[in-house]
Structure formats: C-alpha cells, structure tokens
Amino acid sequence: MAPVLRAAPIPGIFVTGTDTGVGKTVVAGAIADWFRRKGTRVAVLKPAATGCVRRREGLVSEDAEFLAHCADARHPLDLVCPQRYVEPLAPAVAAERAGLPLDWAAVQRSIDLMS
Secondary structure, X not given: OOOOOOOOOOOOOOOOOOOOOXXXXXXXXXXXXXXXXXXXXXXXXXXXXXXXXXXXXXXXXXXHHHHHHHHOXXXXXXXXXXXXXOOOOOHHHHHHXXXXXXXXXXXXXXHHHHX
16 A cells, blocks of 8 residues: 655654644744754644634634744745644544545645645
8 A cells, every 4th residue: 555645855853642732733833943043944734733713814723823933934824734624623533524534635735845
C-alpha cells in the first residue's frame, strides 16, 4: 500500500499529542518562533482543525492563526490549515459529521507549496 503522504524534501518537526488542550499548538508555536528568530525560514502546517470559528473569510482555525503568527508565515491560512471543521471533535469524527472526508491530497498540496 502506498503511503498517504510523501516524505517532505525538507527537515521537519511533527508535534503530536493524545488529547485537546495539552499544549501541542503552544509548543509548535514556540518552536516555530525560535527557528524564525534564528533566521531560519519556517513554515507551519495544521493539517486539520476542529472547533473553527466562522468569519467573513469562512471557517478559521484560531490555532492556525497563532501558528502563522509565530512563524511570521508568508502563506495564507488556507494553506497553513487546509481542512477546517466547526464541531470541536476529533478531526475524523468532525469530518464525517460534516460530510467532508479528510482530504490528504489537500494536506500534500500544502506541504508541496510550502516546501
């Protein structure tokens, strides 16, 4: 079986955790900010976000906004977070309930465009 995503051609750090509210976004933001202050070009990616808020631009992930700020991202938020859901549930559950399955091709596009 082929992998869902291709390996990124650049070094990267993947921050993960087992629950909401454990600090994944804060840790990822601190790491991005540290590298940015050292003069390294930084890109951040939140593949899927839940509990998003509706704004004029559509669904917005506040976590993605925070990460983009920490990295001084030059990429738009829809690349930083290509999949956004309203319900504050696990991404797979929120996607199923929204009738919008997780789109791994969208995640790969974000990685490719930010690489």
